[in-house]
Amino acid sequence: MIAVTGATGNVGRPLVRALAEAGEQVTAVSRKAAEVPTGVRSQQADLTEPESLRPALRGASALFLLTPPDVMARGGIGAVMDVVREAGVRRVVLLSSQGVGTSRHPSDLEDAVRRSGLDWTMLRPGAFDSNALQWADAIRTRRTVEAPFGDVALPAVDPADIAAVAAVALRERGHEGGVYTLTGPEPVSPRRQAAAIGDALGEPVRFVELTRAEARDRMLGYMPEPVVEATLDVLGVPSADEQRVSPDVERLLGRPPRTFADWAARSVAAFK
Numbered sequence: 001m002i003a004v005t006g007a008t009g010n011v012g013r014p015l016v017r018a019l020a021e022a023g024e025q026v027t028a029v030s031r032k033a034a035e036v037p038t039g040v041r042s043q044q045a046d047l048t049e050p051e052s053l054r055p056a057l058r059g060a061s062a063l064f065l066l067t068p069p070d071v072m073a074r075g076g077i078g079a080v081m082d083v084v085r086e087a088g089v090r091r092v093v094l095l096s097s098q099g100v101g102t103s104r105h106p107s108d109l110e111d112a113v114r115r116s117g118l119d120w121t122m123l124r125p126g127a128f129d130s131n132a133l134q135w136a137d138a139i140r141t142r143r144t145v146e147a148p149f150g151d152v153a154l155p156a157v158d159p160a161d162i163a164a165v166a167a168v169a170l171r172e173r174g175h176e177g178g179v180y181t182l183t184g185p186e187p188v189s190p191r192r193q194a195a196a197i198g199d200a201l202g203e204p205v206r207f208v209e210l211t212r213a214e215a216r217d218r219m220l221g222y223m224p225e226p227v228v229e230a231t232l233d234v235l236g237v238p239s240a241d242e243q244r245v246s247p248d249v250e251r252l253l254g255r256p257p258r259t260f261a262d263w264a265a266r267s268v269a270a271f272k
Helices: 012-021 050-057 067-072 078-086 107-113 129-142 157-170 190-201 213-221 225-236 248-253 259-268
Strands: 003-004 026-030 039-043 062-065 093-094 121-125 144-148 177-182 206-210
Touching: 003 012, 003 050, 012 026, 012 157, 026 050, 039 050, 050 078, 062 078, 062 157, 067 121, 078 259, 093 107, 093 157, 107 121, 121 144, 121 157, 129 144, 129 190, 144 190, 144 213, 144 225, 157 177, 157 248, 177 248, 190 206, 190 259, 213 225
Parallel strands: 003 026, 003 062, 026 039, 062 093, 093 121, 121 177, 144 206
Antiparallel strands: none
C-alpha cells in the first residue's frame, strides 16, 4: 500500500492516478473528502494533527509526503514522522524544494525525514508550471497577464512530471538516499508563458510588466513578508543553479520533461 498526502493537489492528484493505473494499492490522503479513481481508498487527515494520520497509514509501506505550510507553523514535522514510523511505513518520498539546495529555504523538513530512520528520497522542484493559474481570472476576463520580471526565465516544471518521478521513487528500489532536482526542459520567462497560453487559447494574451514594488504589494495580501521577498528574489535575480536545467527528470523517466506549452495546452480550460 502506498499512501499519498496532498492527494487533491497539482502533484498528488496525478500521482494517485499514476499509481492506481500501475496496479498499486493506494490511499489518497487529504484534509477534505475527495473523489478518487476506482479502487483507490480515500482517507481524510490533517498533518497539523498528526494522530489523524494513523488510519490513513494502516497497511502502508511507502508514503508520499507533501506538507502544507501550517504544519511547520504549528511546531514542525517531528510528530508527523513519529506517527509515520510507528505505523510501519518503511519508505518516504518527500516533496521538498529546490530552494533547500540553493539555501533559499530552510532544511527543517528534509532534516526531520533524514532523522526518521526510514528510507527516504527527496524531490526538489523549482517553480511549477501551474503557478500560472494565478493569472487565470485576469486571462479569462481581460486576456491579460500582469507579472514582474517579464524576461527573466526559469525552468519551471510540469506537476505531472513531478508526480511521475514520485511514482518511480515510490515503486522502484534504488532511490533510497536520492536527492533529485526537478525542472522543465528549458527556462521560460513570464512573457513567453503568457504567449504560450495565448497560443493554447488561439487568442493573444497581453503581458503587462509589474515593478517589484507593485508585485510585492499584491503578494503581501496572501503571503508573509519574508516569503514574498524570497520569492521575488528568485523571480528577479535567480542564481545560476536556479536557472539551470536539471537532468534528473529525463534520467528517471527516460524521456525529456514536458514543456510549458504542453502544460498550457492541457490546462487551457482554466483560462477560457
